[in-house]
Amino acid sequence: MSPGQSNMLPRPFSVYRADTLSGEISLLIEIKGKGTALLAETTPGVSLKLLGPLGRGFPDLPPRSLLVAGGAGIAPLAFLAASTAAPRTLLYCARSSEFLVCPDTDLDLPGLSVMEATDDGSRGVKGTAADLLSNRIEKAGAVFACGPRPMLAAVKEICSRAKIETWFSLEERMACGIGACVGCAVATTGGYRRVCRDGPVFPAEEVIFDG
């Protein structure tokens, strides 16, 4: 593509897998609009421009961490889950089975337990991320979550009541990706902050969800 053509803005994605030996990274891309549709049509051998890694990632996982993924929010959490062999549990949730896109084989990791839930019960437990989390929060070492904002708001509520350290990876429409343009701002207790540079990972207690 050249800049005069339709798409002007780069798209932000989480790293889904990284192989330090081969130098390959994988991205998990949900088709949401024109940009992601174009990327999905890309064939092997085509070169794409990539700027990264950007921003600040998750801190190290303490033992007995709970990872809460909603839909495409699985991407950074699958990467996080692969960073340790300590006992940890992934709560993988979506509206229905078709949104649980992550292959089972990618989640077959030593020490990782996986629990699934769907709103309609088409796979795993019938219920929400909040339902799964509520039953397990008391013994959690820390909580790491990525997914739709209503899910994160519910997670924040539960974790704050249980006083468990919690981290969110946030998503916002982005332009420069490096912290210059302030386009990807999110409301936090410290004012508007940049997902691309100050995040995408923020302490849950700093994130403001209203509106």
Added chain:
Amino acid sequence: MAEKIFEPDLRVDLAGIALENPILAASGPFGYGHEYRELTGFKDLGGIIVKGVSLEPWAGNPPPRVAETPSGMLNAIGLQNPGLKSFLEEDLPRLRGPGPRLLVNVVGCTVEEYAGVASGLEGVEGIDGLELNISCPNVKAGGMAFGTDPAATGRVVAAVRRKTSLPFLVKLSPNVADIGAVARSAEEAGADGISLINTISGMLIDTAHKKPLLGNIFGGLSGPAVMPVALRMAWQVAEVVKIPVLGIGGITTADDALQFIMAGARAVAVGTGLFYDPHLPSQIKTGLLEYMKKEGLKNLHEIEGAARP
């Protein structure tokens, strides 16, 4: 004897600011430059115009603040900035030194605020010029933004002229009936140059949620989609003012830059294009040099306004 290799001269004088080349980073996308310096080292930029600075910190607009559009984007950042004091203490010291000329974009909601920022920047080392951004949406100017009213434009420009010895450009809003009238008013009140255009007011609706996509409802359209509009307005302004014009609006190639220069612009600034490729200034510079060699041009003044009848 070896033949002297012909090297075109890209230097231009923009309103008294001597630029190594006519390519600037437009105010906004570039922030205060720190991140782009890490990425590109400011390579091949003649000047940078840092993001708007107001007297006090501005929080900016609620998100979402940006959205892609066909061949462009909408933004409604809301001029989020840390204010004059923070700019002087935190940003400016890191920007001083050799490299591109530094212009500071000045924003305000009242004549007094613009004048206050200009005063605060007067005599400060490392600043080569100002750019007055007179398209703030919330201003005390008879209910209209300064940039849409020639009389209000004249008042704010005159007030800043009294406070600064620096050369300054006035950045015009395209959301007006007669851009020439606003430009003339700025010139008469003492502006040293005109930069245009700022973004074109627009909006998008998120049909899935049945609400405006941007947190601010309205945003500003930029990118290649607006280039012909910007070019037309640069042409119209160059026709009615004697001070130099800085062309801005959807420039992503050397050919775009040449079009603005042939319309009468002295220099050009790249904004949204940096999101597509932070290295655009280098590509534009290379393209300009190639064109000049091909055409046997010694400098760009030879083609400034060349397309005009």
